[in-house]
Amino acid sequence: MSATGIGASVRRKEDLRFLTGRGNYTDDINRPGQTHAYILRSPHAHAKINAIDISAAQAAPGVIAIFTGKDMAADALGGLPCGWQIHSRDGSPMKEPGHPALVVDRVRHVGDQVAVVIAESLGQAKDAAELIEVDYAPLPAIAHPGKALAGAAPQVWDEAPGNLCYDWIIGDEAEVDAVLKGAHHVTRIELTNNRLIPNAMEPRAAVGEYDRSTGDYTLYTTSQNPHVIRLLMGAFVLHIPEHRLRVVAPDVGGGFGSKIYHYAEEAIVTWASAKINRPIKWTAERSESFMTDAHGRDHVTTAQLAMDKDGKFLAFKVDTIANMGAYLSTFAPCVPTYLYATLLAGVYKTPKIFANVRAVFTHTVPVDAYRGAGRPEATYLVERIVSQAAREMGLDQAELRRRNFIKREEFPYQTPVALVYDSGDPAGCLDKALKLADYAGFEARRKEAAARGKYRGIGFSTYVEACGIAPSAVVGSLGARAGLYECGQVRVHPTGSVTVFTGTHSHGQGHETTFAQLVSDKLGIPIENVDVVHGDTAKVPFGMGTYGSRSLAVGGVAIDRAMDKVIAKAKKIAAHLLEAAEADIVFENGEFSVAGTDRKKAFGEISLAAYVPHNYPITELEPGLEETAFFDPLNFSYPGGAHLCEVEIDPDTGVTEVVKFTAVDDFGRVINPMIVEGQVHGGLAQGIGQALLEACVYDEDGQLITGSFMDYTMPRADNLPNFSLDTHNVPAPDNPLGVKGCGEVGAIGSPPAVINAIIDALSPLGITAISMPATPPKVWQAIRSARPSVAAE
Amino acid sequence: MAISVSMTVNGKTVSGDVEARTLLVQFLREQLQLTGTHVGCDTSQCGACVVHIDGESVKSCTVLAAQVNGTSVTTIEGLANNGTLHPMQEAFREHHGLQCGFCTPGMVMSAIDLVKTHPKPDEHTIREWLEGNICRCTGYHNIVKAIKAGAEKMSAA
Numbered sequence: 001m002s003a004t005g006i007g008a009s010v011r012r013k014e015d016l017r018f019l020t021g022r023g024n025y026t027d028d029i030n031r032p033g034q035t036h037a038y039i040l041r042s043p044h045a046h047a048k049i050n051a052i053d054i055s056a057a058q059a060a061p062g063v064i065a066i067f068t069g070k071d072m073a074a075d076a077l078g079g080l081p082c083g084w085q086i087h088s089r090d091g092s093p094m095k096e097p098g099h100p101a102l103v104v105d106r107v108r109h110v111g112d113q114v115a116v117v118i119a120e121s122l123g124q125a126k127d128a129a130e131l132i133e134v135d136y137a138p139l140p141a142i143a144h145p146g147k148a149l150a151g152a153a154p155q156v157w158d159e160a161p162g163n164l165c166y167d168w169i170i171g172d173e174a175e176v177d178a179v180l181k182g183a184h185h186v187t188r189i190e191l192t193n194n195r196l197i198p199n200a201m202e203p204r205a206a207v208g209e210y211d212r213s214t215g216d217y218t219l220y221t222t223s224q225n226p227h228v229i230r231l232l233m234g235a236f237v238l239h240i241p242e243h244r245l246r247v248v249a250p251d252v253g254g255g256f257g258s259k260i261y262h263y264a265e266e267a268i269v270t271w272a273s274a275k276i277n278r279p280i281k282w283t284a285e286r287s288e289s290f291m292t293d294a295h296g297r298d299h300v301t302t303a304q305l306a307m308d309k310d311g312k313f314l315a316f317k318v319d320t321i322a323n324m325g326a327y328l329s330t331f332a333p334c335v336p337t338y339l340y341a342t343l344l345a346g347v348y349k350t351p352k353i354f355a356n357v358r359a360v361f362t363h364t365v366p367v368d369a370y371r372g373a374g375r376p377e378a379t380y381l382v383e384r385i386v387s388q389a390a391r392e393m394g395l396d397q398a399e400l401r402r403r404n405f406i407k408r409e410e411f412p413y414q415t416p417v418a419l420v421y422d423s424g425d426p427a428g429c430l431d432k433a434l435k436l437a438d439y440a441g442f443e444a445r446r447k448e449a450a451a452r453g454k455y456r457g458i459g460f461s462t463y464v465e466a467c468g469i470a471p472s473a474v475v476g477s478l479g480a481r482a483g484l485y486e487c488g489q490v491r492v493h494p495t496g497s498v499t500v501f502t503g504t505h506s507h508g509q510g511h512e513t514t515f516a517q518l519v520s521d522k523l524g525i526p527i528e529n530v531d532v533v534h535g536d537t538a539k540v541p542f543g544m545g546t547y548g549s550r551s552l553a554v555g556g557v558a559i560d561r562a563m564d565k566v567i568a569k570a571k572k573i574a575a576h577l578l579e580a581a582e583a584d585i586v587f588e589n590g591e592f593s594v595a596g597t598d599r600k601k602a603f604g605e606i607s608l609a610a611y612v613p614h615n616y617p618i619t620e621l622e623p624g625l626e627e628t629a630f631f632d633p634l635n636f637s638y639p640g641g642a643h644l645c646e647v648e649i650d651p652d653t654g655v656t657e658v659v660k661f662t663a664v665d666d667f668g669r670v671i672n673p674m675i676v677e678g679q680v681h682g683g684l685a686q687g688i689g690q691a692l693l694e695a696c697v698y699d700e701d702g703q704l705i706t707g708s709f710m711d712y713t714m715p716r717a718d719n720l721p722n723f724s725l726d727t728h729n730v731p732a733p734d735n736p737l738g739v740k741g742c743g744e745v746g747a748i749g750s751p752p753a754v755i756n757a758i759i760d761a762l763s764p765l766g767i768t769a770i771s772m773p774a775t776p777p778k779v780w781q782a783i784r785s786a787r788p789s790v791a792a793e
Numbered sequence: 794m795a796i797s798v799s800m801t802v803n804g805k806t807v808s809g810d811v812e813a814r815t816l817l818v819q820f821l822r823e824q825l826q827l828t829g830t831h832v833g834c835d836t837s838q839c840g841a842c843v844v845h846i847d848g849e850s851v852k853s854c855t856v857l858a859a860q861v862n863g864t865s866v867t868t869i870e871g872l873a874n875n876g877t878l879h880p881m882q883e884a885f886r887e888h889h890g891l892q893c894g895f896c897t898p899g900m901v902m903s904a905i906d907l908v909k910t911h912p913k914p915d916e917h918t919i920r921e922w923l924e925g926n927i928c929r930c931t932g933y934h935n936i937v938k939a940i941k942a943g944a945e946k947m948s949a950a
Contacts, residue, residue, distance in 0.1 A: 011886055018894025019882040019901065021829015021869035028828035123812065201833045201841060201895040201929050253831070253895025254929050286834035508893030508930045674889050678935060682892065685932030709838035709927070717923035717933040722916070746932075 005521035009674035012513045013527075014506070023251045026205040026222050031279035034207070035064055037269055038125035039282065040115040040132055041291065042107035045141035045363040045702025046154065049105050049134060052115060057131040062124030065276050066132070067268075068115045069102035077101070077271065080262055081236040082328040083228075085479045086337055086359070089169045094359070095160035099327040101237065101264035101271075107136070108156060108326035109363050110704050111291030113264050118272060118280055141363035141702035145323035146192075146300040148360035156326055156361035163361045165324050166333065170341045170417055171354035179315035179352055183306035187389040193377045194772045195298035195323070195696040197712055198370050200507075202253020203284035204293065208269030212277055216244050219270045223249040224259045224505050225545020228482070230537050232262040232330070238271055242537075245270075249535040252507035256686070257369040258293045259507065260547045261330040265292075290707045295696055296370020298323035299336065299377050305350075305385050311393045311400050313348050318355040318381065322367075329366035331373075333359060338478050339374025339466075339548075345415035346382035347426040347464045347640060348404040353416045363702040369547065371686055371747040375465040380772075383461040383752035387759070388768065397460045397756075398434060402427055405462075408730070419466055422734040424640045426462050429664045429728045433642035436726055437662040442646070455649040456659075457761025461642070461753035467741035468553030468637030485632035486550070487542045488558030490519070490566050492625040494611035496604030497529040503543010504555035505535050508682075509743060510675040511551060515559055517671055518737075522563050524590025525603055541628055549741025552671065553637040557736050561629035569625060570606045576617040577601055577609060637732050639740040641665035645688075645753035649761050654780025656692055656758055662724045665745050668731045669738035676742045677725055683746020684723055689715035690747070691754035695773050713773075762786070798862045802827070803871030811858040818842045820858035821868060829869040829898050833927070840926030843899035844868045850906035852925070869898035872905075880950060881905050884943030885936075892930035900926050904940045905947075912948050914941065 004010050017023050054066045080099040087093055102113050115132055119125035140154040147153055148163040156163055180186055207220040217240055223229050226247040233247075234240040252259060269280040284292065300321045306314040322336035341355040390400040406413045408425040415421065434440075442458050449456035469475065472483035489501035498519055506512060516530040533539050543555070567587055574592035575582040584595045593600035609616060610625040646660040663680060670676050693713040697705040706712040731738035751772060758774050759767060765786035770779065799808035802825060809824050821827045821844070830853055833841035842853045845867040872879040881904050884890070891897040900923070907914055907922045914922070919940050920933070928936060 012889065014894070015886045015891060016878075018891055018897050019869075019878065019885055020873050021827065021898055023829070023894050025828075025831070025895065027832075028822075030826075123814065199929060201839060201893065201927065202831070203833065251894065253833075254893040256929070286836065286839075510892070678889050678892060678931060681932035681934040682930045683932075686929075708836045709834050710836050714838075714927050714929070715932075716927060717920040717937065720920075720933055722937070723932065723934055 002521065004517060004527035006517060006671050008517065008672065010513055010517055010527065010672055012510050013516060014510065014512045025202055025251045025253055026207060026220050027283045029207050029220050029250065031207060031209050034279040034281055035118050035120060035276065036122040036125050037280050037282040038117045038122060038129050039113050039265065040117065040129045042110060042112040042114055044107055044136055044138050045110050045143065046139040047107050047136040048139060049107065050137055051135040053133040054115065057117060057128040060124065060128035060131055062120040063128045064118045064120065065272065066115060066117050067102065067272060069100055069104035072100065072102050072271070073104055078237045080264060081232055082333065083330045083481050084334040085481065086166045086168055086333040087479070088166045094166035094333055095157065096328060097157045097159055101267040109365050110702060111288065111365060116268050116272065118276060143362050143364050143698035143702040145298055145321045145360050145362060148362050149321065149358065156363060160361055165359040165361055168337050168357045169355065171352070173354045176315045176317045176352050176354035180304055180306045180317060183314055184309045185307045185393060187305045187385055187392055189385045189388055190302045191381065191384060192771055193297045193299040193380055194690060196296040196370055196690055196694050197290055197696045198256045198258035198293055198296060199289065199714060200254030200256055200258055203286055203289045204259065204263065204265065205283040206266045206269045207279060207281045208273035209279040210274035210277065216246065217270055217274070218246045218248065219266055220248045220250060221266050222252050222259050224252065224255040224507060224547055226505065226535055226537050227503060227543045228545050229262050229266060233267050233270065237267045246538045249505055252505065255507045256371040257296065257373060257547060260545065261294055261368055286709065287707055290712065291365060291704050294329045294366045294368035295325070296367065297377060298367050301381055303381055303385055305389055307389060307393065311395050311403055313350040313404050315352040316344060316350050318344055320355065320357045322357055322359045323362055323364065324359050325362060325364045325366035327366050329368035332366060332368040334479065335369050335374045340378050342417045342419050343375050343378035343466060344382060344417055346379065347406055347462050349406055351416060364698055371683065372744040373548065375744065376748045376751060379461065379463045379748050380752045383463065384755065387460060387756040391763065398430060401430065401460065401462050420635065421464060421638045422635055422732055423730045424464060424638055424666055425728060425730050426640060429640065429666055430462050430642040432726060432728050433644050433662050433664040436664060436724055437644040437646065437660065449648055453651070455651060455761040457647055457757045457759070459645045459753045459755065459757025459760055461749050461756065463749040464638055464640035465745060465748050466636040466638055467549035467744060468633060468735070469548035469550050470636055471634055472632050482544070483632065484544055485630050486544055486555040486558045487628065487630050488555060488562045489541055489628040490559060490562040490626065492566055492607045494608050496525060496607045498523065498525065500530065500532045500559055501540045502532060502534045502555050502559060503540055503545065504551040505546045509546065509551060509679065510672065514552065514671050514675060515556065518556055518559055519563065522560065523603060549743040552739050553735055553741055554631060554633055556739065558629050558631035560737055561631055562627045565627035565629060566625060569621065572617065572621055573606050573609050574601050577615065633735065635734040637735055637740040639665060639667055639742060639745050641745060641749060643749040643753040645750065645757040647754065647757040647761055649758065649779060651783050654776035654783065656774055656779055658688060658721045658754065660724065661721055663749065664726045664728050666728050666730050666740065667742045668729055668735065668740035670727065670729060671739065679742045680725055680746045681723055683744055684750050685715050685720055686747040687750030688720060688754055691751040691772050691774060693719060693773050796859045798858050800861055800863060801865040803867060813859060815858045816854055817856045817858050817861055818853035821853060827868050827870050831895055831898060833895065838927065839896070840899040840903060841896050843902040843926065845902060845906065850903050869901060880946035881943035884939045884946060888935050888939035888942055890931065890936045890939030896926060896928045900928065900936060904943060907940065908944045908947050912944065914944055916941065
């Protein structure tokens with residue numbers, strides 16, 4: 001292994017600019033003549049707009065223009081499109097209401113866009129917005145997904161009766177019911193997967209610019225996938241052809257899914273920049289992020305797991321209501337279906353599974369993919385019910401899992417819910433984690449904690465997830481309206497340095513380093529001679545972007561394939577220069593040599609010959625050395641692992657402290673262990689945050705109660721432990737690089753481990769369930785209710 | 794009503810006219826184009842905007858530009874010396890204490906002030922000190938490691 005090749009913890013190339021304040025985020029961009037936009041938003045969850053009076057605002061100092069939904073409608077613009085279509089069990093397509101960038105006559109969630117004020121300064125735009133008079137007639141609202149289907153619930157859309165977006169199933173209900181009926185034991189659970197607000201640290205921002213002399217538009221935006229935004233906004237909303245629209249996603253300060261989607265503000269600033277013929281910048285304030293970024297999770301679920309007398313899983317039945325919010329965000333419909341229900345087998349050989357998912361509209365911000373997207377919801381359900389089953393059956397948590405694990409030699413494994421897991425070793429991961437966590441010594445630690453008056457518990461989560469999305473043909477058959485391949489371009493410069501263009505986007509993942517390692521390793525050139533370019537549709541040929549832990553497993557392979565083409569061409573050039581047969585040319589350590597001789601040419605000599613073709617096989621080969629490859633995978637990538645959480649609970653305060661968190665994950669082949677560990681750390685923090693701290697709360701009227709960092713508990717340094725990590729890697733056979741995704745597993749595996757640990761700690765009190773987030777008041781109340789005598793103390 | 798302000802920023806005297814409501818962070822970002830200092834919230838919670846005012850870490854979204862007239866301000870851009878990273882910057886790079894980079898300037902500025910107060914901070918002290926700096930990417934694990942290492946290097950220097 002070279003110091004900069006595959007497997008080395010190379011320090012990140014991108015760090016220098018971030019550490020010295022030279023990052024280039026969207027809000028750092030200022031265009032000549034730039035104006036500023038402020039969006040007036042609905043304070044109501046649901047209201048009819050009788051009238052909007054902008055006259056006073058228009059006369060305010062510095063105001064250049066004010067637009068409302070009527071202005072956009074007059075230009076015959078489209079609504080924000082949804083990229084995925086689900087069909088209900090009766091074959092009917094999901095209900096897909098319009099999603100205007102600026103509403104016309106009705107608002108459907110707090111924060112809905114009502115008008116945009118464009119002024120010379122942001123302060124002037126805000127001052128003017130206060131002078132806009134909107135005559136609202138407030139209407140009843142519904143926010144809770146569990147109540148949205150009730151007959152008397154306020155209706156979000158006339159075209160979606162009962163607030164039902166779709167009623168989708170997978171599996172054979174009658175078969176599963178029959179097994180449940182005759183089973184030795186059935187474990188039943190009801191749970192909520194709490195609604196989360198992604199809160200990337202950089203608020204969303206967009207700068208739109210129009211050039212009248214060319215008719216070209218440019219949008220700078222905080223996006224995880226600029227080509228997707230170009231496609232959606234250009235083709236569906238603003239009707240601008242691709243070659244007239246450039247989308248740049250420069251440095252982006254975290255995404256976690258929330259920056260995948262095409263948002264209204266992107267369309268507003270781009271469209272309006274042509275109306276006023278000046279660039280327009282919009283940057284979200286954090287409170288706007290809370291009420292406009294797509295939220296995550298928000299499921300209400302009941303489930304039943306049937307077992308035989310030995311605890312072998314026989315059948316699993318799941319009923320889930322998933323909140324879509326007021327509008328369908330870009331990928332929203334696929335999250336609780338194809339990213340959730342297909343994972344309900346977990347790492348177990350449950351032979352029969354049935355799931356019914358009903359997606360509902362509510363008067364809340366759209367809900368879409370957030371780190372893990374569907375897989376955390378599935379894992380939370382499976383690992384909660386499995387842990388409960390072990391308690392009910394009187395079996396050790398590890399033992400029940402082992403009895404049901406898919407064994408390493410049983411991969412590839414066809415689950416009853418569509419997926420074929422390519423590889424894995426659940427038992428191997430668990431064994432390693434049990435050792436690392438000193439499971440054997442746990443009971444002694446529990447006793448020791450009890451002596452100090454603390455409840456100590458350990459929680460299990462053994463998981464698998466499907467990422468590296470995805471085979472285009474598969475997702476197409478499941479309702480995706482796009483392909484999910486990736487594009488990589490490798491440009492070898494005359495002197496042998498390389499620029500890589502990738503359609504994925506790095507917003508913290510360190511692609512500039514990892515992808516450079518791939519190149520340094522394969523082409524045998526110093527990593528300093530490799531640059532990675534991403535995030536600009538004018539530079540990168542095409543791309544589907546970064547989400548679903550796909551950048552390396554799909555985008556990395558595209559780069560690898562492009563390098564194969566470079567090497568194939570370079571061998572032809574080398575054969576010519578070395579006067580040998582092409583078949584005799586060997587490429588190793590950056591040198592082309594004739595097999596069995598000492599005749600060789602360095603990589604840089606070949607690239608120079610390609611651009612200075614004086615002695616060159618010009619009749620057979622074009623000059624130049626630059627290749628592009630598109631890669632469409634044949635399967636998902638399936639990382640998995642075992643997460644063990646140990647907590648201590650103070651019964652006097654209800655505070656849960658995570659005293660130890662152990663994660664042993666299977667990532668296949670690891671390119672940069674340092675970066676991979678960092679990804680796991682971040683995912684764990686978000687998973688532990690979901691389990692203990694974070695909750696998006698709407699009140700009964702649809703008001704967002706958790707609208708700032710004062711109200712929504714973000715994990716802070718003193719809420720989290722150091723993490724104890726290891727890997728148990730089984731290379732991915734379906735992936736040419738052998739790699740598996742690593743970006744989301746922390747958020748997928750950890751929440752049930754935390755909650756199972758709390759339940760384990762409190763089980764001596766007879767407590768069998770606690771909901772997320774397990775905040776101190778909730779835990780304290782649970783303890784008090786279970787121990788009435790303590791209340792009197 | 795414009796107010797004239799004058800201060801030292803990263804060793805250079807600067808002056809400008811600001812509105813009464815102009816925050817220090819707006820003055821730095823918009824008038825001086827020092828965009829390394831970031832705005833991540835509107836409630837003084839996230840700490841992405843931390844700078845040093847007369848050597849002390851302060852959230853620059855919480856002070857008005859007019860309030861710091863006559864002071865000496867250091868931002869993330871003023872730390873590296875002729876291309877040589879400050880030991881704390883170097884420690885963040887070495888220990889992978891940053892991912893997306895957005896909270897990083899505030900983290901580094903806050904960490905340097907921590908070391909002034911606690912030259913040899915333990916893990917607990919570091920985690921408590923970071924109460925006012927939110928990171929969504931790293932889970933803090935490597936930030937804590939970086940600050941510990943950075944503190945050691947600063948104390949040795």
